[in-house]
Amino acid sequence: MIVKFDLGSFRSTKRSEYATRFVFGGAVTVLAGVIADKFGPRIGGLFLAFPAIFPATASLVAKHQREKKQRAGVHGEQRGRLAAGVDASGTAIGCLGLIGFAVTAWKLLPHVPLWDSLALATGIWAILVVSVWFICRRLL
Amino acid sequence: MISELLLRFVIGGIVVSMFAMLGSALKPKSFAGLIGAAPSVALATLSLTVLKRGKPYAAVEAQSMILGALAFMIYAWLVCRLLMRKRYPVLRTTSFALIVWLVCALGLKLILFG
Numbered sequence: 001m002i003v004k005f006d007l008g009s010f011r012s013t014k015r016s017e018y019a020t021r022f023v024f025g026g027a028v029t030v031l032a033g034v035i036a037d038k039f040g041p042r043i044g045g046l047f048l049a050f051p052a053i054f055p056a057t058a059s060l061v062a063k064h065q066r067e068k069k070q071r072a073g074v075h076g077e078q079r080g081r082l083a084a085g086v087d088a089s090g091t092a093i094g095c096l097g098l099i100g101f102a103v104t105a106w107k108l109l110p111h112v113p114l115w116d117s118l119a120l121a122t123g124i125w126a127i128l129v130v131s132v133w134f135i136c137r138r139l140l
Numbered sequence: 141m142i143s144e145l146l147l148r149f150v151i152g153g154i155v156v157s158m159f160a161m162l163g164s165a166l167k168p169k170s171f172a173g174l175i176g177a178a179p180s181v182a183l184a185t186l187s188l189t190v191l192k193r194g195k196p197y198a199a200v201e202a203q204s205m206i207l208g209a210l211a212f213m214i215y216a217w218l219v220c221r222l223l224m225r226k227r228y229p230v231l232r233t234t235s236f237a238l239i240v241w242l243v244c245a246l247g248l249k250l251i252l253f254g
Contacts, residue, residue: 004168013161021160022153025180029152036185036189042200045207046249050208051176053156057176059231060164085219087173090173091173091176091212092213096213099209102203105182106203114191121179130174
C-alpha cells in the first residue's frame, strides 16, 4: 500500500480533540522539566520518551474507526480496537527512530550548535522510521 | 518560574499537536503510528534545557532518553499485543500499560546508570 496524506482528516477532527492533544503535550513537557529539576537529568531524560500522549491518540484512532463503521451500519467496536493495535505496532517501529534521535542528540549536542543538532537528530529519526517501516512491510 | 512553566507548556503543546496532526493525516494506520513515537516532547524540552542549563546537561538528558525510548518500544509492543488479541478497552489498556513503561524505564536506568 502506498503512503497517503489525507487532508480531510483535519476537517473530521474536532476542536476538542486538538485541544486534548495540546493540553497533554504541554503537560508532558512541563512534567519532563519539573522531574529533571527535582531528580536530575538522568531521571528527567527518561521522560523525554514518555508515551503520555499515546493513550489519547490511540483512543481517538479507535473512536474514528468505530464511528466510520457505525455510519456504514456495522458495529465497529472490534475494528476500532484493531485499528488502535495497528497504530501501536507502527509506534513500536517508530521507537527505533526515537532511539536514533536520542543517540544523535547525545553525541552531537556538546559539539554542534543546538538547532543543527536537533535538525540532524530529527532527520535521523525520519530516515530510520521510514526505512524500517518499508523493510517491515516487505518482510511481514 | 511560572512564566518558564507556561513557556514549556505552550511550546510542548504546539510541537506535540503538530506531530499529532501529521500522524492523523497519514495512511495507512501502521505508518501513521510511526508519528506516535515522534520526538515531539524531546524537541521542546531539549531546546529549552540547552538555553537554561547548557549543552552538557541536555546531552545527559538525551543519553537517558535512549532508555526511555527502549521502554516506550516495550510498552507499544505490549499494547499492540493486548489490543489485537484481547477485548480490553483501548483507553484503559493504554493507560494501565504506562506502569510497564515506568517500571522498564526506571529498571533500565538502575541497571545501566545506577
